[in-house]
Amino acid sequence: MIELKNTVKKFDSYTALDGVNLEIEKGTAFGLLGSNGAGKSTILRLLSGIYKPEGGEILIDGENVYDNVNAKQKVFFINDETVQFGNFTLDKLRKFYKGYYMNFSDEIFETLRKKVNLPLDKKLNTFSKGMKRQAIVITGLACQTDYLLLDEAFDGLDPTMRIIVKKMLVDAMLDRQLTTIISSHNLKEINELCDTAALLHQGKIIFSRDIDSIKGNIHKVQVVFPKDEHGNPVDYKKEEFQGLEILHFERSQSIYYIIIKNDEETIKAYFAPKNPLLLEIIPLTLEEIFIYELEVLGYDSRDINSEE
């Protein structure tokens, strides 16, 4: 189990993580979502023992990870760079990591390598970005660590390879309870692969729940209310819907588009007394949830457009 307890990470005067609390159960596929600079990569680097927190604790199976060989043995971190392995051949990469990770499996490595069909004896700097990414992913999986941390792991992979790599990850999760923590801006991938996700913004956790619960808790509602006694559409304001957690409120003609952070039953029960002519409750995609959640926090693409 991974625990971040009131974790603070600062880069000089900039606070990248501000008292983050997070728990990730073993065997979870965990997605880290967030705006740029929210602190996703910082969390991954803290978890892999690269960064030392200025405050709080980072525990892996109850042990502080920083400068702890035992804890670091359980973690493999794949960052968003690939240039560092340029001078390695795939075989050298295998040998390199095999020396450090006691559970390294040549068998797994070879099986995965054959799946992605990578040459053993060519230097990685002759590989494409996607091939390098495949190479490091199969190496990471062969290390058989309990925790695999992937920072923008699917960058550069073509759609077919994405599927293959995802399948590899899923297989590992199923086979040996691998805990995968994926940071990505590609919400579709997180949606497909992860069962739990956390949203970060400006160094704070906005939420951290299983994805179904996130999706089931936020809804896009299209609602049309009956006209008033003068035959005019009723002009409701956002504030008039007390009791609902509204993330977004918009009206076009007589149709109201409302993003509500409540379960479906609550929403239905709330609107029932108003006898809506139309009440359509649609679950949001993860991408929409991301956008609307951050909009509430002032991270709004429309602001940029209006500035433009």
Place this chain on the structure above:
Amino acid sequence: MTAETLTQKNKPKSFVKKRFFNGISENKRLFIVSIVLEIIGLPLLALCAVLDDYWSAKHIKFHPDLDVYLVVGVIAIAISIFMGMIIALYHFKYLYSKSIVDMTYSLPLNTRERFTADYLSGLFVYIVPALCAIVLSIIILLAGESAVGTGSNDVLKVFPELLKAAFLVIIAMILYYTLSVLSITLCGGKFEAVFGIIAVNVLIPATIACLWFAIVSTSAFGLDEESILYSPIFNTTSPAGSASFLFVYLDDVFDEEFIPFTYWRWVITAFITIAIYFFGAYFLYKYRKAEDVSKPYVYKAYFYFIMVSAVFCILSLFIMNDEDNIFGGILLCAIGWFIMEVITRRGFKRFWTAGLGFAAAVGAVFAVCGICNATDGFGASKYVPANMNVSSVSIDCDNSPFLIYENFRDRDVIEAATALNKDIIDRHYHPENYQYKIAANFDSSNSSLENTEDIQRVKLTYKTRTGSTVIREYACTSGVLGNLIQAVILSDEYAEFISDEIQLIAFNNTIEHAYYSRLEDAIAQNTSDTLQIGYSLTGGVNTQQKKISREQLFDLASAYEKDLKELNAEDLKASHEVAEIFGYFVLDCFDDTIEKMNEYGFEISKADSDENFAELKYSFAVISKPVFYSSEINIYSTSSGRYYGHISGHDFTLPEKISSSVWRYTTTNFQDYIEQYPINSTEAMADILSISTPVILGEYPLAVIHSKSGGWYYVTDHGNNKEILEKALKELYK
């Protein structure tokens, strides 16, 4: 399963070994380059030495020119040593390269393991090729020398010292590598990492040297610029300093004057410095963060250390040598400072603070120079090592034949040297207590001395028990040296040295085209049965040659050594010279020596015969009184056509009457003479010479006699010398 086995099982595996070999494997190209360079370097020089030795021993005049190979060898050595910086940069690349820091820091290693493994693997890549080169060179030297069989075995004789020198070079390389690692640890950018290493290697020795030169130049009394070469702070803190120590060491080794303790002291101090750099680097490495990579300097103080040191070096040179143009120096520093600030800040953010920093640096430089001036070099001028702490003293005095020997260990000599040193310092700092100024900084204020024509350069080099070297150099009138000369002459070391010198000269005398500085070499190379001894009688103008056997020489030298060892202060003052052997005096109290000389046919009895003094005509000045002391002073100059003489002494008073058998002085400053008289009585002259001695110590002589051959003789007030002198003078002035 017991608790113990459980603990062992759970104990995390250490990956230091793995990381160490990874470091070597990842940098094997550097390793190969190092090996190639090292093999081209030192072994090539060794091969050249063997060939040269062979050609020289076999008198082969026409052979290939080795110069080009020597140049290639030296260049290869220089590059291979320089590789230390490159190797350190590669092994700690992740400290300034953002792309690999994640990979490195995420590996299951803790900070200590990672640092230790990386440091050691870099050291291995750097040092192992050098060790291989040394071993190969040793094989070439030993095999070559035995194969060519030159017989001289010059290389083999100094072989242990060469090994020690090689060990010294290895330590210096470790120092260079460790300093490079320390510098990289302080930087986060590639440019700064490279610049930092170069800067720190130049600036550490330069700053120490400039500080010392500033101390010496700011009228600090008696301090010597050369001392810096012996300073452990200078020669153990940087590779350049170590190189200077290596040259001093090699120079001393071949001069056979080196004290091994100094070598081992350097080794120990260098290892301490390496340990400080290593643990300093580890400490800083431990506390630097992964996110510091790509910052120009992880610890900004390092940048200011470099810049302030550079400003200090430049400005102190201006202050010492060209104070009138100091503003030019400040301008030069300002340009450099602001360029570096722009590079380091990557722009002009809060640039006004750069101005403040520069002003503070310049202020600090002037403050240091000012304090240095005000405190007489931080008190260094007044420091004289305590007697008990001095293991040996070397005395170098241009004008005294007794004060040119090195490394006296005799306690009386050491005591006399420190006493002289303290006396000179006291006279300088408390001139109000003394009537005459008789000591000054060498080369600076000699003209202020009481007697400008009698300036002695006295250089005292103390080697302390802790292995340090303290050098002091003064200018003084010869009168202050009396006690020191007495201590030297009466020491056993002096007796042994002169005895060896007599034998060395004798053996070298009959060897053609060569001079051996070691007695055993001279004995081995001289195959003659008889040896020529140069000797003269008192006041000797003509050096005569006498052939004696090897055994007779050994006996004579042994007798001379015994007599000199038995000589005491009273005998020294009361004795008169009867002869000289290779210029070394034989006093009338040297019974064994005189006996041997008579036995071997040296005609000492002819000392006062008429024909000996015929040559002395116009050659003597006899000054009746009074002088305090004078050793050999050059007062006799025929080339200028003038004769002039000076008498020195801190209690110096001008003579009321000067009489001479050759010329008579009347003016008070001895600059002129009035008339010359021929020696009209060789018997009288012989009488005077028979009571003369080449050495007087802290006493007033009755007369000073200067011979044409350049020697000085004194008639001291002992026994019935006064009557003999007066009687002889009456004869001379008839």
